[in-house]
Amino acid sequence: MKRFLMIASFPDSLISFRGRLLEDLQSSGWEVHVASPDVGLDSRIRTSLEAKGIVVHAIPMQRTGLNPFADFRTVASLYRLMQWIAPDMVLGYTIKPVIYGTLTAWLAKVPKRYVMITGLGYAFTSLDEPGGKCRRPWLSWLVKKLYGWSLARSHRVFFQNNDDLTLLRELEVLSPRTPYQVVNGSGIDIDEYAVTPPPRDSVRFLLIARLLGNKGVREYVQAARLVKRRYPHVVFSLVGWLDDNPDSISRQELDRWIDAGDIEFLGRLEDVRSAIAECSVYVLPSYREGTPRTVLEAMAMGRAVITSDAPGCRETVVDGDNGFLVPVRDVMSLADTMLRYIHDPDLVGAHGERSRWKAVEKYDVNKVNEALMTGMGIPHVMRTSSNTMYRDFVLGSQATRSQ
Numbered sequence: 001m002k003r004f005l006m007i008a009s010f011p012d013s014l015i016s017f018r019g020r021l022l023e024d025l026q027s028s029g030w031e032v033h034v035a036s037p038d039v040g041l042d043s044r045i046r047t048s049l050e051a052k053g054i055v056v057h058a059i060p061m062q063r064t065g066l067n068p069f070a071d072f073r074t075v076a077s078l079y080r081l082m083q084w085i086a087p088d089m090v091l092g093y094t095i096k097p098v099i100y101g102t103l104t105a106w107l108a109k110v111p112k113r114y115v116m117i118t119g120l121g122y123a124f125t126s127l128d129e130p131g132g133k134c135r136r137p138w139l140s141w142l143v144k145k146l147y148g149w150s151l152a153r154s155h156r157v158f159f160q161n162n163d164d165l166t167l168l169r170e171l172e173v174l175s176p177r178t179p180y181q182v183v184n185g186s187g188i189d190i191d192e193y194a195v196t197p198p199p200r201d202s203v204r205f206l207l208i209a210r211l212l213g214n215k216g217v218r219e220y221v222q223a224a225r226l227v228k229r230r231y232p233h234v235v236f237s238l239v240g241w242l243d244d245n246p247d248s249i250s251r252q253e254l255d256r257w258i259d260a261g262d263i264e265f266l267g268r269l270e271d272v273r274s275a276i277a278e279c280s281v282y283v284l285p286s287y288r289e290g291t292p293r294t295v296l297e298a299m300a301m302g303r304a305v306i307t308s309d310a311p312g313c314r315e316t317v318v319d320g321d322n323g324f325l326v327p328v329r330d331v332m333s334l335a336d337t338m339l340r341y342i343h344d345p346d347l348v349g350a351h352g353e354r355s356r357w358k359a360v361e362k363y364d365v366n367k368v369n370e371a372l373m374t375g376m377g378i379p380h381v382m383r384t385s386s387n388t389m390y391r392d393f394v395l396g397s398q399a400t401r402s403q
Helices: 019-027 044-051 068-085 095-107 122-128 137-151 162-170 217-230 251-260 273-277 293-300 331-343 346-362 365-375 388-402
Strands: 003-007 031-036 055-058 089-093 112-117 156-159 180-182 204-210 235-241 264-267 281-284 304-308 323-326
Touching: 003 068, 019 031, 019 365, 031 068, 044 055, 055 068, 068 095, 089 095, 095 112, 095 137, 156 162, 156 365, 162 180, 204 217, 204 273, 204 293, 217 235, 217 331, 251 264, 273 293, 281 293, 281 331, 293 304, 293 346, 304 331, 304 346, 323 331, 331 346
Parallel strands: 003 031, 003 089, 031 055, 089 112, 112 156, 156 180, 204 235, 204 281, 235 264, 281 304, 304 323
Antiparallel strands: none
């Protein structure tokens, strides 16, 4: 039996983002291994994955920072692991698994090495600082070099949007000789994220994100403050958690927002479907994404979306069709767009229907996984998703409007 090794920096993502892909690899006859930090013997993620027959390996990895000693431990641990299990294929996603996982797989002579670019991270979003100046130019330079070395040693690079592909080619990080493929994000299980009707009493807004500046969290709160001056009853919910990223929101800043009544903070949720079900419009004013998973979840559940006209985000919304695009960092434009839904609540349902349709047609996880596995040369029998809930939602909405 051939062995497949997937390397992640966020253990939760192995289930929430890659769970169906791991299952499809197993169904295709592969012995599947995963490596990630924070998957000790008492880990909920480990228990869940092992119950599916997936072999879990804990590795030391600091998700952020460039401590050479810590990163050397990561590389050494990955090398020992690859020597032990002798994988036939390796796939890494997010920055350190991409860089260190691919370089280590090359050193360990793994036959096939694949990379998934799920976003370019702080080192690249910092290039877009106001005034065109990067706060840490040395970090950007180093990350670009490491990316270039690792991508050159991969057999195919999967991108989640054309903007990231274009940027890495312009920066000469991606060699013209390296095969690449653009896929529609990580996909979404359109049956698991079933349509729910939006609230009837008032328009409610929601943002789900790690509490980072480049996710547009500050812009969301500032826009909420402006809207609440005119409509104090409107609810702006925030789901997320503080991070050790250098761009993270501080605890003190978050507490000020909560105390001022700017937002309703729901903390970190294992399952975000209940929060999406209680909102009317999903908002993500991010500066740059791969393809934002939370937007896909909201779309699948039939929600209108406001997001940035930025890489990764703009692919999910057709302006005026299933939501609206706003300029990056533009608080006034974001607040004005929120007001459009408050002034014309019929847009909530109309845009929500189009979001669901777009999720089914473009972002169904079965279609995305078929593209990924085909790109890796793995035979794959595509599953089919039930669209019954989508049809019921659309027909029911049409019947309601005709009454």
